[in-house]
Amino acid sequence: MVDVFDRIEWKVREIFGKGPVCVHVGEVKRCDIKRHPTYSKFRKEALSAGIRSAASSRVWESLIAMGRLSDLDGDDTWRLVILDCIVPCFRGVAARISRDFRVEREEVQSAMVVAALEVWRDTAHGVPPRNIRDKMVKAAFEVAFRYASGASSEWSSDEIELMIQSEAFTQEPVLKASSIVDIHSIRNTDVAEQLRGERIGALFQLLGHFGVVREFHEDLRAGRRSGSVRQTMTTSMLLRSRISGPSLYYYTSDLYPPYIGLREAAAVMGVPESAAHRLIRVGQFPFPVARAGRSYKVSVKALMHFKDIPDVIVHVDDVENGALHVSGGL
Template sequence: MSDVFDRIEWKAREILGGGPVCVHVGDVKECDIKRHPTYSKFRDEAISAGVRSAASSRLWESMIAIGRLSDLDGDDTWRLVILDCIVPCFRSLSTKISRDFQVEREEIRSAMAVTALEVWKDTAQGVPPRHVRDRMVKASFEVAFRYGNATFGQYPMDDVELLIQSEIPAQDSVLKASSIIDVNSIRDADVAEQLRGERIGALFQRLGHFDAVRGFHDDLRAGRRSGSVRQVMTTSRLLRSRISGPNLYYYASDLYPPYIGLREAASVMGIAESAAHRLIRAGQFPFPAARAGRSYKISVKALMYFKEIPDVIVHVDDVENGALHASGGR
């Protein structure tokens, strides 16, 4: 059954046909370079170059530039081509979110395509061409992740510890009973919500990082930082929002840095750093890796999704209670 991604590809192939494609000036007849690939070959090369590193790809820089020029002429052909060369990297993620969170795949894919086009429009001025493709991909991934986050309550959070190097066996947790309870099996939503927060708090206390968490909470309570949950959740789903306000809820991922190094990410993934480098060079790394000089930065949220770690929503009181229990009441 066809979906929006298939229709984008079919439309691009219909417009460009089987003849040569020129990304330099947009017209094969006007180009000084006489050898041009067919659209099929051009598309394969663009997809591969985008996965490797669009920011350093001359091909993608030329594509973005010719796309902008086409927009000025009122021709959306190259905008369609750019979208067609981006959406293949959305397929596996959208399929996984659809399967794991019981969300319509077509709905996710449509939202990703629309978001990519919105970013294309928003980056028309002030953004270098080499950065446009990555921004389109990043925004589309974030939209897809939000579809999964919207159903956070249906999934356990037992694997959240994978993002921290130390491992805490359940039987050694100070929370004892709550640490081995499957949150997903609890019918009382209030109790399940409380246990999620307590586990997070106990984990950070045990690892000696709770001072940073406490500072984060102080900022939330003082209004120096806004709770991230309000943007995507209605207050009716947050049990204590009517009492304390939704600002005291946040995603567990807010406690982690936005990006970590490739070595740390590879450790969480269970592979060697050298293997991670090979996957990136081959265009087979499971999610985008941001280039930072000679090294790479990995999105923690993308890594959480890859490891199937739900980005659960917690309340500051529950997190602090969990830390208090883990410290023995000190």
């Protein structure tokens, strides 16, 4: 009989297929490490490492970091991977409690998964990544044994289904009130969209980096690359998507590399690199970092979020118009 744990596993395998999986930075092509296992092999390694000692496992350190980073993007993929690498430990307990105490097995399983997810949510800050897996397992076992002792529970399998379904992710652009014009006060969404792009273009032009932006735009127009804005957003939210299509919209974070080194990130944050290492070790670093071999990689999107730098959606024409304006039309 198919149960909650099976559906989690099937969903993850559907996402990754039989190709290689990168738990360091999420994408094989962007990773400095050249060898990557299939998901099946990775899952076996993660299960084994979790049972031996998740607290000292680099696999679990990287896995937790990827889960946090994908959460920032509104993507539940790596959170599901974490669950899939934990729930096999739950099967025996759930089956025994269901059999001995005559409760629905899937209800026990659902309660265990939700308890683990609550720990995931509550440990987003201030808890070292090496401790999170064991805390999730402990919480799941505790809620299962409460079933055994007759305690009532409100968890249902329907709540787990919400995790397994693909989520439509929308990101609202946020601009700080330091601008002369507050875009949130503009009711005409078309005007607000144009102002966002023009401000970004003007900023890059003033900083002397618009050449990089221009090359990026040329690649977009030629179809050599695409922005990260989803089709579901462009058709319903953005002005020119019906005319030029979604390919000429992008997030400003697309202009930067996905990851930078810890030294560069520490410089942006205004702290010594040694202090950044200490904060990571004790779980006090303000956002998750990815582990790649012996070094750390910092997500630029996470760094932008920490620095309150808005990751807004812009159109190439608006960005170029803003740059043209501040350059005096040259």
